Amino acid sequence: xxxxxxxxxxxxxxxxxxxxxxxxxxxxxxxxxxxxxxxxxxxxxxxxxxxxxxxxxxxxxxxxxxxxxxxxxxxxxxxxxxxxxxxxxxxxxxxxxxxxxxxxxxxxxxxxxxxxxxxxxxxxxxxxxxxxxxxxxxxxxxxxxxxxxxxxxxxxxxxxxxxxxxxxxxxxxxxxxxxxxxxxxxxxxxxxxxxxxxxxxxxxxxxxxxxxxxxxxxxxxxxxxxxxxxxxxxxxxxxxxxxxxxxxxxxxxxxxxxxxxxxxxxxxxxxxxxxxxxxxxxxxxxxxxxxxxxxxxxxxxxxxxxxxxxxxxxxxxxxxxxxxxxxxxxxxxxxxxxxxxxxxxxxxxxxx
Amino acid sequence: xxxxxxxxxxxxxxxxxxxxxxxxxxxxxxxxxxxxxxxxxxxxxxxxxxxxxxxxxxxxxxxxxxxxxxxxxxxxxxxxxxxxxxxxxxxxxxxxxxxxxxxxxxxxxxxxxxxxxxxxxxxxxxxxxxxxxxxxxxxxxxxxxxxxxxxxxxxxxxxxxxxxxxxxxxxxxxxxxxxxxxxxxxxxxxxxxxxxxxxxxxxxxxxxxxxxxxxxxxxxxxxxxxxxxxxxxxxxxxxxxxxxxxxxxxxxxxxxxxxxxxxxxxxxxxxxxxxxxxxxxxxxxxxxxxxxxxxxxxxxxxxxxxxxxxxxxxxxxxxxxxxxxxxxxxxxxxxxxxxxxxxxxx
Numbered sequence: 126x127x128x129x130x131x132x133x134x135x136x137x138x139x140x141x142x143x144x145x146x147x148x149x150x151x152x153x154x155x156x157x158x159x160x161x162x163x164x165x166x167x168x169x170x171x172x173x174x175x176x177x178x179x180x181x182x183x184x185x186x187x188x189x190x191x192x193x194x195x196x197x198x199x200x201x202x203x204x205x206x207x208x209x210x211x212x213x214x215x216x217x218x219x220x221x222x223x224x225x226x227x228x229x230x231x232x233x234x235x236x237x238x239x240x241x242x243x244x245x246x247x248x249x250x251x252x253x254x255x256x257x258x259x260x261x262x263x264x265x266x267x268x269x270x271x272x273x274x275x276x277x278x279x280x281x282x283x284x285x286x287x288x289x290x291x292x293x294x295x296x297x298x299x300x301x302x303x304x305x306x307x308x309x310x311x312x313x314x315x316x317x318x319x320x321x322x323x324x325x326x327x328x329x330x331x332x333x334x335x336x337x338x339x340x341x342x343x344x345x346x347x348x349x350x351x352x353x354x355x356x357x358x359x360x361x362x363x364x365x366x367x368x369x370x371x372x373x374x375x376x377x378x379x380x381x382x383x384x385x386x387x388x389x390x391x392x393x394x395x396x397x398x399x400x401x402x403x404x405x406x407x408x409x410x411x412x413x414x415x416x417x418x419x420x421x422x423x424x425x426x427x428x429x430x431x432x433x434x435x436x437x438x439x440x441x442x443x444x445x446x447x448x449x450x451x452x453x454x455x456x457x458x459x460x461x462x463x464x465x466x467x468x469x470x471x472x473x474x475x476x477x
Numbered sequence: 478x479x480x481x482x483x484x485x486x487x488x489x490x491x492x493x494x495x496x497x498x499x500x501x502x503x504x505x506x507x508x509x510x511x512x513x514x515x516x517x518x519x520x521x522x523x524x525x526x527x528x529x530x531x532x533x534x535x536x537x538x539x540x541x542x543x544x545x546x547x548x549x550x551x552x553x554x555x556x557x558x559x560x561x562x563x564x565x566x567x568x569x570x571x572x573x574x575x576x577x578x579x580x581x582x583x584x585x586x587x588x589x590x591x592x593x594x595x596x597x598x599x600x601x602x603x604x605x606x607x608x609x610x611x612x613x614x615x616x617x618x619x620x621x622x623x624x625x626x627x628x629x630x631x632x633x634x635x636x637x638x639x640x641x642x643x644x645x646x647x648x649x650x651x652x653x654x655x656x657x658x659x660x661x662x663x664x665x666x667x668x669x670x671x672x673x674x675x676x677x678x679x680x681x682x683x684x685x686x687x688x689x690x691x692x693x694x695x696x697x698x699x700x701x702x703x704x705x706x707x708x709x710x711x712x713x714x715x716x717x718x719x720x721x722x723x724x725x726x727x728x729x730x731x732x733x734x735x736x737x738x739x740x741x742x743x744x745x746x747x748x749x750x751x752x753x754x755x756x757x758x759x760x761x762x763x764x765x766x767x768x769x770x771x772x773x774x775x776x777x778x779x780x781x782x783x784x785x786x787x788x789x790x791x792x793x794x795x796x797x798x799x800x801x802x803x804x805x806x807x808x809x810x811x812x813x814x815x816x817x818x819x820x821x822x823x
Contacts (some may be wrong), residue, residue: 204728231731243726247744247820257730259740288820308730 130177131312131344132201137174137210139196139368142167145208158367170196171368174210179361180311181342183334185376187355188365194348197365198314201346202235203227214312232261236305240317242297244289250276250300251285257308268307275303279333295326299333306337315347319354331357352391356380356400364388377405381462393465398427406462407444407452415453417443423451427459479537480528494539556683564687571694574643574701578693581635582774586628593631594618605812613808617801626776626798633765633775633802640700640761645754648705652712652750653738662713673706677767685771696768703764707756715749716742748818755810762803776802 140148140161148167158169171193178184188194199205200212203219212219214234222230236257244253252259254276255268276285279299289297298318305313315334319327331354338345349355355362356376363373364387371385380401383389404423418440421430434440434456441455485494528534532545585593594615601614621630655662681699688695719742727741743750769777776795783792 202729204725228731228733231729235729237726237729239722239726241722243720243722245723245741245744247747260730260732260736314729 129180131180131215132178132346133211133213134174134176134178134197134200135211135213137171137197137200137212138208139170139193139200139205140167140208141170149208169368170205171200171207174370176363176370176373178344178346180344182360183338183345183347183358184361184363185347185349185355185359186363186365187349187352189350191367192365193368194350194365195316196368198316198346198348201312201314202231202237232257232308234310235312235314236308236310238298238301238305238313238315238318240320242289242294242301242321244297244300244304246289249286249288250281250292253289253300254285254303254307256304257310272303272307275306276300278306278337279303295322295330298322298330302330302334302337306341310343312344312346315345317348317350320349320351327354334358352395353400356395364391376400377402381405389465396428397463397465398431401427401462403427403430403444403454404451406458407454408458409452411450411452413443413450415441415443417441417453419443420445421454422446427463430454430456430459479534481530481535481538484530485539490539494541496541556686560686567687571688571698574639574697575692575694577639577643578636578697581639582632582693585631585635590622590627594622601809604816605809606816607812610808610812614805617805621798621801624794626779626794629774629776629779629795630798630802633762633777633799636696636700636765636768636773636775637758637761637806640697640704640765641754641758643697644701644705644708644757644761647701648708648753648757649712649750651705652709652753653716653743655709655713656716656742665709669706669709672702677703677764678770681767681771690772693773696765696771696773699768699771700761700764700773704757704761707760708750708753711749711753711756712746715746715753718749719745748814751810751814751817755807755814758806758810759803762799762806766799 138149138152139145140152142148142165145167148161148165148169151161151165152169152172156164158172161167161169174197176184176186186194186197196205200207201214201219203222207220214230219227219230245256248256251269251272252265254272255263255265258268258271259265273285276282276299279302281296281299281303284292284296289300292300298321301318319330322330334345335358347355347358349358359376361373362376362379364371364379364385366385366387371387372379372383379388380392380397383392402423403421403425406427407423418437419433419442421433421442421444423444423446430442433442438456438460441453443450444452444454485491532543532548535542536544597618598611598615602608602611605611618627618630621627651665655665677699680702684695684699688698723741723745724737727737732740765773765775766777766780769775769781776798779791779795780799782788783790783795
């Protein structure tokens with residue numbers, strides 16, 4: 126992946142409290158979150174965050190509540206001001222922008238989707254969808270066609286003249302997504318956008334987002350506390366804990382090589398067969414001699430392969446990309462990959 | 478000899494006390510005490526009878542010490558001293574209020590009833606969209622007109638409309654300013670508390686000194702001071718209660734503070750602001766009756782006549798007329814409030 130870096134976050138710190146600059150010195154000297162709260166009465170929001178967000182990718186920031194993920198996303202459009210650090214968007218320093226430039230950035234570069242939808246209750250679905258354009262001074266007549274188009278694209282044809290309270294939660298969030306799309310900004314910030322929805326709707330919305338992303342290739346920063354969601358959506362996964370990045374990288378890589386007990390705990394409960402893909406565990410070679418039971422795509426998940434094998438663990442499959450062989454996968458390797466990492470097992474034994 | 482003589486002599490103030498000795502006018506209480514008996518004015522026998530060292534008691538021991546009536550008198554003189562300068566400023570500033578009130582009263586009374594009543598009913602229908610309420614208002618006003626109270630009722634209504642309108646015009650911006658600045662809120666709340674708790678009769682007194690009783694702005698100011706509080710409070714509250722998430726969304730999409738105020742905060746606070754307007758209208762109705770003491774025309778004058786002349790019937794019917802006005806004003810504003818609420822469901 127050689128995509129350009131769209132947003133780069135360097136050495137970002139955020140401390141909440143009356144004198145964050147003083148507290149920052151303690152944090153830089155290594156004081157942890159609990160001590161900072163107890164001794165200095167400051168809350169550590171973020172500590173030394175370094176993340177590169179690439180153009181056209183979905184970067185998922187995952188962590189439990191209190192890990193600072195919502196704080197982090199609000200730094201990107203400066204809804205929250207950092208205590209120290211640097212944020213660059215296409216090379217420009219976001220922190221040096223004045224009020225007017227910042228407003229311009231929020232209007233044209235970034236749109237945001239919220240956990241609680243945050244629609245205007247007294248405006249129709251159409252007016253809500255066109256909110257970003259309305260703010261820039263366009264009238265309904267100007268943005269109507271654009272808004273109707275995107276509302277239809279997210280599955281809200283015919284709801285244009287209803288009010289938000291007449292729609293279900295899932296439909297309201299579709300309006301929220303349409304609102305972000307109508308603004309036509311290259312970056313979309315999604316703050317736990319699907320967390321308030323029930324599981325089936327959530328899965329629908331994830332599919333919708335992936336579909337839209339395949340078509341539009343926006344730069345999406347997605348916040349979630351749900352690992353399944355993170356693994357399903359992310360091109361790049363950042364895991365936060367207590368305001369620090371614990372691990373970041375390719376989600377498959379993190380799944381196979383977690384480097385922190387916190388992450389091991391996290392991944393021990395998920396359905397590995399559905400999340401892991403063939404490319405992550407196959408043996409890479411191109412010698413086409415062997416007894417292959419069939420061809421599988423490198424993008425298939427293990428569940429698909431399992432069902433094709435019919436439970437026979439002696440099979441070996443040929444892995445292909447665009448019709449050409451890139452490697453092989455034996456069912457033995459596959460079965461082994463399904464076992465949560467040894468580290469995780471050891472940890473479970475210890476706690477028992 | 479009085480109780481606190483020793484206090485002044487220990488402090489070495491005896492000379493100062495005797496200096497101030499004068500034969501000023503005697504208060505009624507002094508005179509009575511003097512004529513009743515001489516024994517009372519001597520020192521008390523036991524600690525039980527020790528009087529509180531109040532201004533008057535201390536004055537008995539030391540003639541130079543001011544009596545409490547000098548406090549009230551000083552206040553009065555102070556007020557009278559600044560009164561002329563104050564009314565020099567306040568008079569022109571408040572003059573439009575007189576024009577509004579006189580204009581409204583003139584307009585209401587000199588337009589024929591067969592225009593005023595249908596126009597009012599049309600307004601009621603426009604804001605409530607309910608035929609039931611139109612019918613209620615129509616029958617109430619016709620009833621008042623039938624018993625020859627039409628003119629009084631219209632005077633009362635005209636005053637309420639002008640005052641409530643001005644309350645909203647002044648109160649909503651004050652409320653918005655309060656919601657934006659915590660300092661301003663801290664400064665304003667004691668004033669609002671005072672306006673709300675001060676008995677209306679109390680601020681009628683200085684107003685009478687400041688403005689002429691023949692001018693309509695006198696009662697206009699009294700009504701506005703009394704009725705403006707709820708609309709200010711509820712505007713402030715309404716804007717502060719606007720959903721933080723929506724405000725954040727407004728910021729995230731790059732709204733200017735002005736856009737945020739007019740596109741988000743005021744529309745979302747509207748149910749609360751309208752509740753404040755309803756309260757303001759009801760309070761101006763309450764005050765317009767009291768303001769009849771300072772020449773406000775309308776049903777209040779009849780109530781006052783009932784009290785003064787013990788005309789029981791007039792007083793009761795006028796009171797009933799006020800109740801009827803209260804009911805229709807309340808119903809109409811509540812119905813329009815309910816219509817706004819219906820579009821604001823979250």
